Amino acid sequence: MTYAVEVNNVSMHFNMNKDKIDNLKEYCIKLLKRQLFFEDFTALQNISFTINRGDVFGIIGLNGSGKSTLLKIISGILKPSAGSVTVAGTVAPLIELGAGFDADLTARENIFLNGSVLGFSRDFMRQKFEEIVEFSELEEFIDVPIKNFSSGMVARIGFSVATIVKPDILICDEILSVGDYKFQEKCEKRIQELMSDQTTVILVSHSIEQIERMCNRILWLERGCIKAIGGREIIPLYQPDFEGRDS
């Protein structure tokens, strides 16, 4: 059996200069004064794991433990400093909904723009336009500039566009917490639909309840290292006072 995602010894380092040098003058001064220290920050260290096709793979960990960084590496947005990632199939990254929305354009224009950001063809978007609008339930606002939208409304459109194709791998970074409860339920249902269709899902969420309900495998990151990986049984280790279904 081939894996959907194979992460091989991945490390990610960031240069954390105390103050970010991005102009020549500062660079020269620092260079002359020999103050050009780069503080190496390791966001991920020797991470290796695999995700099977059809898994719903949860990633948990405190803020800053490297979850988003890992997701960005898997979706190809960031190149790891070391190691490699192999991904089998198409990836729909929902790192932040509505990435690439332009506040001055209307919802309609943004839907098409967002579609092309994700690499969909114009014809395909025309075909799916109705479906996208219907799912987002924002028919009345379709010709209003996005800047007049609430963040929940923007997220609705973003989610609708991003999940319009059945990707092989769906990556969700804490996106299910936006929008009202009704839309959250709808998103979750959509994800469940995709799951039953052999889509692999990678899910980061601060709702442990959600992770425990949806995921069959869970990775626990702590300060860039793997603390534990396994089934639902690691949840009580992460959050001892969590009242799971089976406890």
Add this chain to the structure above:
Amino acid sequence: MKRGLAILNIYFEVFRKYHFLLQDLVARDFKLKYRRSILGFLWSILNPLLMMLVITAVFSNMFKSDIQYFPVYYLCGYLIFNFVVEATNGALTSIVQSGYLIKKVYIPKYIFPLEKTTFALVNVVFSFAAVLLVILITKMPIQPTILLIPIPVFYAFVFSTGLGLILASCNTFFRDTGHLYSVWTTAWMYLTPLFYPLESIPESIQKFIFYNPLYYFVTLLRELVIEGRMPDPAMHLTCICFSLLFLLVGLFIFKRSQDRFILYI
């Protein structure tokens, strides 16, 4: 060889997937640029016309004996120069400006500088209406070679894309690239024979001008529009060499540095 072709093929496939994005971004820039101006895209034509009037009023007496059809002579130079400056300036900030996208989705990053040079190309196409208008008004004889205008514009486009890729990379790491470049474009304007004939300047300076790619693009365009002469192959070859050189260097630098962009935006 076979592997090389396979790699090229992958690049082509990726480009095909994202060319809608290129179109959409150009359309967006177009909409945003003209949405709030009453005269709309007429400005693309009006702007060079007004510039031409000013410059003609100031300089045409000075070089009257040397330059035939001064308004057209100037417009040809101005359009090419302005096109290159607009395209490269747009490309320069393109990566930093698109940071919000680059950080959140995977997109081949060259799309952003390419989008800016393409946007400038769309604008310059409209601006050529100004040249036609001035030709008609000044009763200059229309040369059949005028149909070949796209050739020098294409050379300038390839050149700008190459230079734009270099500038976009530099500006991502050093934000003052923009300031330095704006100083350079001012000098560049005087180093390009826009409103003076090449012969009117001392030979010691002429030597520098022969290293200026814009000089060749501009001269090529003038030969086509004003003199109605097919430029000799050496001229084309010079233009092609400059364009390709910049494009290849640009692609090389960009490819080498693109994975680190995200850490600086």
